[in-house]
Each structure stands twice: as structure tokens, then as C-alpha cells.
Amino acid sequence: MVVQHTEHEFILSFFEVRPPIFLGPDEEQKEKAAQLKSIKAECVARVIVASERMSDFVKVLQDNLSKYKTKSSQQE
Known part of the structure; x- marks a missing residue:
């Protein structure tokens, strides 16, 4: 998740990362992983919240x- 803001709004961007699948022995998998230069993250949702509503947004999340x-904890 990435949170950005402008003068008037907050922009919350949610990303999905699909890691590559490596097959073979553990050492071979580690070598392939070490050679990766990057992993693509795709934005799957973006929420824009007016700056004056952000406090309410955070409060709702905290309450939930x-x-x-x-x-x-009651179920444990």
C-alpha cells in the first residue's frame, strides 16, 4: 500500500505482487531469486479521500x- 497526499486529498493505492515461481533444488531457487532485478507490483485499487474526511476514515478503521x-481474542 502506498499513501500519498495533496493539499486537498489523500490517495491510498493498493498493490498486488505476484512473486515468480522457482523450481528445482533450494540452492538453485536461491540463485534464481538473487538474480532478480525487480518484481512488478500492479495497482489493483485506489481510494481517494478528501483531506477533511481523513480523520473520520482513520477513526472508522481503528474502531473496526x-x-x-x-x-x-474472545474466540481463543
Whole structure:
């Protein structure tokens, strides 16, 4: 995820990375991985939030995370 902002808005970009599949013995896989120059990340979603609404957006996320953690700890 990448978060950027301008004077009037926040831009949240979400990316998906598809790592390459390496076959063969472990050492051969490590060598192939070491030779990689880059891995492509594709933007799969972009959310733009007005700067005056960002605090509300963060609060909603925090509230939901708190509820999730409470529910998750009760199930253990």
C-alpha cells in the first residue's frame, strides 16, 4: 500500500505482487531469486479521500480493528 497526499486529498493505492515461481533444488531457487532485478507490483485499487474526511476514515478503521481484535481474542 502506498499513501500519498495533496493539499486537498489523500490517495491510498493498493498493490498486488505476484512473486515468480522457482523450481528445482533450494540452492538453485536461491540463485534464481538473487538474480532478480525487480518484481512488478500492479495497482489493483485506489481510494481517494478528501483531506477533511481523513480523520473520520482513520477513526472508522481503528474502531473496526479494535472490534476485530476483541472478537478474535474472545474466540481463543
